[in-house]
Amino acid sequence: MNDVSDLYTRARTWIGKEAGKPTMARDVVNVPMIRRWCEAMGEENPIYVDAEAAQAEGFPGPVSPPAMLEVWTMARYRPGGRLPEEGIPVLNLFDEAGYTGVVATNIEQEYDRYLVEGDRVSYTAIVDDVSEEKRTGLGIGHFITIRYEFTDQNGGPVGRMLFRVLKFKPNLAQAKAPATESAGNEFPHPRPAITHDNAHYWEGIAKRELLIQKCSDCGHLRHPPGPGCPQCQSLEWETVKASGKGTLYSHVTMHHPRLPTFDYPLPVLLVELEEGVRIVANGIDLPASDLTIGMPLELDFVEVEPGYLLPGFRPARTGG
Amino acid sequence: MNALSGKAAITGIGATEFSKNSGRSELRLAVEATLAALADAGIDPEEVDGLSTYTMDNNPEIELFRNIGGRDLKFFSRIHYGGGAACAPIMHAAMAVATGVAEVVVCYRAMNERSQYRFGAGFAPDATPTAEIAHYGYYVPFGLMSPASWVAMSARRYMHEYGVTSEDFGRIAVGFRDFAATNPNAWFYQQPITLEQHQASRWIVEPLHLLDCCQESDGAVAVVVTSAERARKLRQPPVIINAAAQGACDDQQMMTSYYRPDVARLSEMDLVANQLYAMAGLGPDDIQAAILYDHFSPFVLPQIEAFGFAPQGQAADFVREGNIARGGRLPVNTNGGQLGEAYIHGLNGVAEGVRLVRGQSVNQPGDCRNVVVTAGTGVPTSGLILTAG
Numbered sequence: 001m002n003d004v005s006d007l008y009t010r011a012r013t014w015i016g017k018e019a020g021k022p023t024m025a026r027d028v029v030n031v032p033m034i035r036r037w038c039e040a041m042g043e044e045n046p047i048y049v050d051a052e053a054a055q056a057e058g059f060p061g062p063v064s065p066p067a068m069l070e071v072w073t074m075a076r077y078r079p080g081g082r083l084p085e086e087g088i089p090v091l092n093l094f095d096e097a098g099y100t101g102v103v104a105t106n107i108e109q110e111y112d113r114y115l116v117e118g119d120r121v122s123y124t125a126i127v128d129d130v131s132e133e134k135r136t137g138l139g140i141g142h143f144i145t146i147r148y149e150f151t152d153q154n155g156g157p158v159g160r161m162l163f164r165v166l167k168f169k170p171n172l173a174q175a176k177a178p179a180t181e182s183a184g185n186e187f188p189h190p191r192p193a194i195t196h197d198n199a200h201y202w203e204g205i206a207k208r209e210l211l212i213q214k215c216s217d218c219g220h221l222r223h224p225p226g227p228g229c230p231q232c233q234s235l236e237w238e239t240v241k242a243s244g245k246g247t248l249y250s251h252v253t254m255h256h257p258r259l260p261t262f263d264y265p266l267p268v269l270l271v272e273l274e275e276g277v278r279i280v281a282n283g284i285d286l287p288a289s290d291l292t293i294g295m296p297l298e299l300d301f302v303e304v305e306p307g308y309l310l311p312g313f314r315p316a317r318t319g320g
Numbered sequence: 321m322n323a324l325s326g327k328a329a330i331t332g333i334g335a336t337e338f339s340k341n342s343g344r345s346e347l348r349l350a351v352e353a354t355l356a357a358l359a360d361a362g363i364d365p366e367e368v369d370g371l372s373t374y375t376m377d378n379n380p381e382i383e384l385f386r387n388i389g390g391r392d393l394k395f396f397s398r399i400h401y402g403g404g405a406a407c408a409p410i411m412h413a414a415m416a417v418a419t420g421v422a423e424v425v426v427c428y429r430a431m432n433e434r435s436q437y438r439f440g441a442g443f444a445p446d447a448t449p450t451a452e453i454a455h456y457g458y459y460v461p462f463g464l465m466s467p468a469s470w471v472a473m474s475a476r477r478y479m480h481e482y483g484v485t486s487e488d489f490g491r492i493a494v495g496f497r498d499f500a501a502t503n504p505n506a507w508f509y510q511q512p513i514t515l516e517q518h519q520a521s522r523w524i525v526e527p528l529h530l531l532d533c534c535q536e537s538d539g540a541v542a543v544v545v546t547s548a549e550r551a552r553k554l555r556q557p558p559v560i561i562n563a564a565a566q567g568a569c570d571d572q573q574m575m576t577s578y579y580r581p582d583v584a585r586l587s588e589m590d591l592v593a594n595q596l597y598a599m600a601g602l603g604p605d606d607i608q609a610a611i612l613y614d615h616f617s618p619f620v621l622p623q624i625e626a627f628g629f630a631p632q633g634q635a636a637d638f639v640r641e642g643n644i645a646r647g648g649r650l651p652v653n654t655n656g657g658q659l660g661e662a663y664i665h666g667l668n669g670v671a672e673g674v675r676l677v678r679g680q681s682v683n684q685p686g687d688c689r690n691v692v693v694t695a696g697t698g699v700p701t702s703g704l705i706l707t708a709g
Contacts, residue, residue: 135438190465192457193447202457223579224458230571250477250583253526254463257441265523268464270473270578278578280473282462288526293480310461 007097011130011142014090019125019146021085025072029064029119037068064115069150069159070107072121090127090144094167099141101168108162120153128162141168187260189304198225200239208301210311211239212277223277244299246273246313253288261304271297271313284314322563322599328414329551329709330559332361332544333671338507338662341435342538349540350379350430351387357542358388362555363424370395370425370545372412374405376439376665379430395422399566401574403615403696406666407704411564413545423546429667430540439536439663440467455574468533468616470575471698472525475618478584479527481633484621486527488636490518492617493531493659495645500656503682507535508660532617534658541667543674548709559677560709562690563599567591568700575698584633586619589626589694592703596692597628600705604628607705608688609676610650611669614657619697620644627692646683654683666695673706 027033035049043065046053054062064072075086091102115121131143148161192202201224204211212221215229216236228235254266267288272278283291284300296316301309334356336342336349358365365388371381372395381396395416399405406429413425433439444460445453459465464473478484497513500506513531521530551558570580570587580587597603604627612623621635629650630638638644644652655661655672662668673693675681688708695702 135441140435190444190460191447192461193449193453195449195451195454198454198457224455250473250480252469252472252476254469255523255525257466259444259463259465262463266463268462268469280459280462280464280578
């Protein structure tokens with residue numbers, strides 16, 4: 001019944017174990033293959049193919065481009081896919097459970113030295129991590145990280161690589177990822193929706209003023225903003241600028257889930273302004289451990305992105 | 321006599337299994353649960369002439385209707401505010417039946433909220449300029465963007481007002497998981513927890529631990545409402561809709577009623593409770609068991625107070641004395657609740673309320689003549705008193 005978490009549990013038993021068989025490069029490092037790789041990649045640095053250029057840089061001869069580290073040991077290309085013995089068993093677990101999609105998400109490589117002609121590279125691969133189930137734009141899946149250690153013909157280390165793939169269940173009905181508004185910034189800080197009824201509030205904040213809506217007829221203060229007075233039904237309103245003094249009415253500390261652009265653990269405050277209305281905001285220089293209901297606070301503004309201000313509260317200065 | 325009280329009855333209940341990955345469409349789950357409920361009632365699907373559900377369900381009434389072989393659909397309603405409406409379709413169905421608008425109304429909820437999307441995940445809506453989305457602008461830019469976080473803010477204030485601790489929340493979770501442990505249909509069947517495990521579970525949003533938060537579930541529940549008169553002739557013991565009510569009040573907000581004078585109260589549940597007791601002519605001493613909405617454990621406490629099972633601010637004592645646990649004065653969430661059975665947004669609780677009145681709960685506490693059922697808290701809400709008839 002509980003097959004999803006069983007899968008996760010079974011997959012995690014692979015952590016620390018060999019992801020596949022240790023593998024030795026089929027060819028030693030050689031200039032013809034380097035040349036073709038450089039041509040394909042648009043790499044024009046002459047030290048990879050030209051002995052004189054390499055010697056001018058202090059190398060004994062042409063060197064392998066560092067990013068080719070993994071190329072030397074790649075499995076042979078087989079139309080139709082790898083042979084079973086070339087596979088990675090931990091990934092097969094996900095295939096069998098319907099997580100048939102695969103996409104390489106990131107590769108991190110470290111290099112100990114340049115490889116030179118005649119080197120023969122080998123690797124061992126260890127399963128480093130299996131993530132909890134994640135919702136992604138492609139589908140629900142797990143990130144699997146494999147750590148490769150590369151050595152030369154003498155067993156000396158030449159580099160290492162973290163290789164992370166997402167094994168996912170292609171899904172026809174994925175919820176959209178949180179939408180973004182400002183182009184060019186993949187994870188902008190969340191924006192409020194601006195309406196005719198609340199534009200004054202957010203425009204005030206952009207000018208470092210916290211404006212409380214006030215009924216023009218009966219003087220009742222209200223927040224969040226709205227078009228009508230709940231006390232007297234008047235549609236006429238004005239604003240008063242908050243003094244900025246308030247007290248902590250309640251608070252939480254966010255741990256999960258985590259959105260980009262926020263730092264966690266993240267305290268969020270419910271502040272009662274001295275005018276009587278309450279607002280939600282973050283603290284400034286106010287760790288969760290310092291929060292006490294009733295503590296005096298004062299308003300300030302935080303620029304969460306260039307040109308995007310939000311109200312925040314810091315502890316009131318004593319005597320202030 | 322109230323025009324609605326006693327006029328309609330729940331005569332069938334049905335459900336799919338509750339899982340984390342149903343492996344089939346939400347619509348299919350809805351169809352399966354509906355057919356199961358009709359079979360339980362002994363009513364032919366062709367007789368269904370009304371459907372009711374509540375928002376955040378993705379299954380169109382007409383799709384469900386054609387897939388159960390419905391003929392003439394004369395009444396359909398969809399009630400706002402998600403789980404807060406869990407009992408409201410029963411109310412709307414009862415109204416439709418009582419007024420002769422429809423004769424057989426199926427209320428349903430079907431979701432793949434775990435496998436297809438993550439219902440409880442953080443929420444950063446498009447900045448569409450509607451009043452409903454504008455509401456989130458006062459919270460999400462500050463990182464207060466999950467149902468757990470919105471509830472936690474009120475819970476912290478409740479703790480402050482009444483000296484309640486995380487362990488008081490934990491006792492609620494432990495009690496519900498105890499019921500779930502003996503319910504074979506519960507996700508957490510045979511998996512009771514201890515207070516120590518509750519306290520050791522990771523923070524989601526302080527003051528809420530993981531084990532204060534309900535699950536995300538795949539599954540469906542349906543219930544069949546028809547007239548009380550007809551229900552008495554059908555195969556299952558009739559479960560009379562003695563009272564049904566909705567409520568929103570006191571500067572109501574969607575999960576963030578932080579601006580009312582007393583944030584430690586669930587004013588909308590006070591409103592629902594008062595209507596239910598008045599409609600049924602009953603009081604707290606007449607209630608033998610309750611299903612109290614438990615998306616997050618802290619809000620069980622003010623519900624206990626709203627229904628007068630304990631005085632304001634003393635619900636934690638009521639829980640500590642064992643009243644809501646197995647063998648207590650008022651067993652609550654005998655199915656394991658949404659913390660233990662499944663999170664079908666309260667409709668699985670309605671089904672358990674029906675089983676309690678019928679005497680069919682797997683954890684039946686004894687004879688339950690009157691059972692209170694509530695819907696989602698912190699939002700505009702609803703409730704029922706179900707009575708043996």
